[in-house]
Amino acid sequence: MAKPVTLGEHILIACVYNAARSFARGDDFRTQRSLIYFKVHSMFRTLAFFALLFGTQAVLAADTYDVVVYGGTSSGVIAAVQAAKLGKSVLLIEPGKHLGGLTSGGLGATDIGNKAAIGGLSREFYRRLGKHYGTPEAWTFEPHVAEKIYDDWCAETKVTVVRNQRLDLKSGVVKNGARIKTIAMESGRQYGGTMFIDATYEGDLIAKAGVKYAVGREANTQYGETLNGVQLGSKSHQFKSAVDPYIKPGDPNSGLLPGIHEGGAGEQGQGDKRVQAYNFRMCLTDVAENRLPFPKPDGYDPLRYELLLRYMKLGTFDALGSNKRMPGSKTDTNNNGGFSTDNIGMNYDYPDGDYATREKIFNEHVTYQQGLMWFLVNDPRVPAKYRDETAKWGLCKDEFTDSAGWPRQLYVREARRMISAYVMTQANCQGQTVADDAVGLAAYGMDSHNTQRYVKDGRVLNEGDVQVHGFTPYPISYRSIVPKADECENLLVPVCLSATHIAYGSIRMEPVFMVLGQSAATAACQAIDAKSSVQKIDVVKLHAKLAEDQQILTWTGKNAAASEGKSKIDLAKLPGIVLDDDQAELHGEWTASRATAGYVGKSYLHDNNANKGDRTATFTVKIPAAGQYDVRLAYPPLENRASNVPVTVSDGQQTKQITLNQRSSQHLDGAFTSVGQFRFEAGASVTVLISNAKTDGHVIVDAVQLVPAR
Numbered sequence: 001m002a003k004p005v006t007l008g009e010h011i012l013i014a015c016v017y018n019a020a021r022s023f024a025r026g027d028d029f030r031t032q033r034s035l036i037y038f039k040v041h042s043m044f045r046t047l048a049f050f051a052l053l054f055g056t057q058a059v060l061a062a063d064t065y066d067v068v069v070y071g072g073t074s075s076g077v078i079a080a081v082q083a084a085k086l087g088k089s090v091l092l093i094e095p096g097k098h099l100g101g102l103t104s105g106g107l108g109a110t111d112i113g114n115k116a117a118i119g120g121l122s123r124e125f126y127r128r129l130g131k132h133y134g135t136p137e138a139w140t141f142e143p144h145v146a147e148k149i150y151d152d153w154c155a156e157t158k159v160t161v162v163r164n165q166r167l168d169l170k171s172g173v174v175k176n177g178a179r180i181k182t183i184a185m186e187s188g189r190q191y192g193g194t195m196f197i198d199a200t201y202e203g204d205l206i207a208k209a210g211v212k213y214a215v216g217r218e219a220n221t222q223y224g225e226t227l228n229g230v231q232l233g234s235k236s237h238q239f240k241s242a243v244d245p246y247i248k249p250g251d252p253n254s255g256l257l258p259g260i261h262e263g264g265a266g267e268q269g270q271g272d273k274r275v276q277a278y279n280f281r282m283c284l285t286d287v288a289e290n291r292l293p294f295p296k297p298d299g300y301d302p303l304r305y306e307l308l309l310r311y312m313k314l315g316t317f318d319a320l321g322s323n324k325r326m327p328g329s330k331t332d333t334n335n336n337g338g339f340s341t342d343n344i345g346m347n348y349d350y351p352d353g354d355y356a357t358r359e360k361i362f363n364e365h366v367t368y369q370q371g372l373m374w375f376l377v378n379d380p381r382v383p384a385k386y387r388d389e390t391a392k393w394g395l396c397k398d399e400f401t402d403s404a405g406w407p408r409q410l411y412v413r414e415a416r417r418m419i420s421a422y423v424m425t426q427a428n429c430q431g432q433t434v435a436d437d438a439v440g441l442a443a444y445g446m447d448s449h450n451t452q453r454y455v456k457d458g459r460v461l462n463e464g465d466v467q468v469h470g471f472t473p474y475p476i477s478y479r480s481i482v483p484k485a486d487e488c489e490n491l492l493v494p495v496c497l498s499a500t501h502i503a504y505g506s507i508r509m510e511p512v513f514m515v516l517g518q519s520a521a522t523a524a525c526q527a528i529d530a531k532s533s534v535q536k537i538d539v540v541k542l543h544a545k546l547a548e549d550q551q552i553l554t555w556t557g558k559n560a561a562a563s564e565g566k567s568k569i570d571l572a573k574l575p576g577i578v579l580d581d582d583q584a585e586l587h588g589e590w591t592a593s594r595a596t597a598g599y600v601g602k603s604y605l606h607d608n609n610a611n612k613g614d615r616t617a618t619f620t621v622k623i624p625a626a627g628q629y630d631v632r633l634a635y636p637p638l639e640n641r642a643s644n645v646p647v648t649v650s651d652g653q654q655t656k657q658i659t660l661n662q663r664s665s666q667h668l669d670g671a672f673t674s675v676g677q678f679r680f681e682a683g684a685s686v687t688v689l690i691s692n693a694k695t696d697g698h699v700i701v702d703a704v705q706l707v708p709a710r
Helices: 007-025 029-054 074-085 120-133 143-156 204-208 302-313 355-378 384-391 501-507 510-530 539-548
Strands: 063-070 090-094 160-163 173-176 179-184 190-198 246-248 251-256 322-326 330-334 394-396 438-442 446-448 452-456 459-463 466-468 474-477 577-580 585-587 591-593 604-606 616-622 627-634 645-650 655-660 672-680 685-691 703-708
Touching: 063 074, 063 510, 074 090, 074 120, 074 143, 074 510, 090 190, 120 143, 120 510, 190 204, 190 510, 302 355, 355 384, 438 510, 438 539, 446 501, 510 539, 577 616, 616 703, 627 685, 645 672, 655 672
Parallel strands: 063 090, 063 190, 090 160
Antiparallel strands: 173 179, 179 190, 246 251, 322 330, 438 474, 446 466, 452 459, 577 703, 585 616, 591 604, 616 685, 627 672, 627 703, 645 655, 645 685
């Protein structure tokens, strides 16, 4: 689609035309210069008159494209390239200077649960990296190499790229009904489009277009989940020893050390507006010729790291435990352990913040993380072995050369999340709910970094970390990347898509963002061709085109067949005597759930990892014939389950207490774990009591099975 001539181009044409006439007439230089000045001055006077008469937007024509992509992240670049390959005029707007987002901003060790789930242009990106390194594919790479591939790809496909243009957060979106007509930048530049794609990490375009979104964590009860909301008791990325949180050790009146908040963590599973921690993925090197020393930032405060100092003196140093080797003798260094590069609790205002607020948060994160590295190398109180271990590393001279080796991209792990007609949830991740309109596969575990640091019983604790893995790749719904039709008909959202906090933790991987960017662009082009809204395109045709372009929409690899139908187990097909959870006598409040696959009957119960000691479930079984019986319990195992569930088996004559680890299972008859063999007499009433007293995670009540022992 041809672009209209803008006002500035009209002025330039007029000036050149009048200058040419002056030269043709033989006017001297001063006369010609005066004439140009007069014409330009006249044009601006005319512009001012019409602006006052009709309004500025009536005069300032917008550059118009078929597809406008806002956000030069990895997803945005792939979306723009795909739309251009499909023959559309494309504009890629990057609010900053560099393309690639986090992929070119330090995350060189690709996070993806199963590489076989990645296809299309996303896979092509890793093949282009491989070509650079002399391998078929490269899944670890240097930041500057990734950026060059993105730049070259846009040039190769003739994508128009504009940089350093940020959306006007006050009046940046003009809509005609449910369609975006134009978007305006802070600079005053305007861009029109038939279709728009918000590929930013922040979701500014969806917010200004009036699309509903969520920030923070939903309560578990909202979508029937178990891993959302406040998550107490996690052992991952936690302090391994009791560290004193007070400025003056042992004295609460002295105040808390920096980075620890007042008050408790909240109730298990409770929703809140807290956002998982951000950091920078540092690219470090131990090659002296390419190494820059860690800078001491302005505003450095050694008290900020007093908590880490105390932790190290108790014998733990794991802050640099995630330091993955990359090509070029470099690293991708990420957060690890109880105190590391994650700036916990310092980003809550980022998602909805204006640019000044975000810049302040960005700079605070720079100060924190640079200060951390300076502290580890230079503070004499740090044990010498830890200083020496850190000092061998430094920033790279040949990376991020315009910011002295420091990454330009803050790792915005999560900001806004759209709320559309389809919300991806924990049930999607674990295969219980399967989307039938796939536009890509997600393959990573449910991953949330810590969201807060608080005090309990005189020691500091982190909260919010979730690391649940072990499921197969699953489809992402097309409906989750488009808004509700009454909110916007020509917008697609491949990054800030519609998902709960915990489901987003699985989806939010850079290769998946690229996959969704390509699918979004394909849908946008089909909507243009069909003169349709994005909600009304023919999904069958979309699938056909995506398959042609080698997107992977269905998982056919390892465990694919086993995952089908594994969500629930049919009671009627189980041997022996089986009682489901709805036949148990319950004390206290238990919550029904179907979030984790592998349960018996309609659902299972859990205690929300709360009110320990107040909840029991008792199964009573009438023994039909005397004999030896294997007593079994069913529960879908996960890492967040309790490892010390008290189980009591009694027939009135004998009583046995067992401690059950619900983080693993024997999977007898698909779901059960034996708690022992017992001799029971005919007519005996056997009780199996499950308690949540003093347990260290979620306690599950699903079913009891008694099978005659051989």
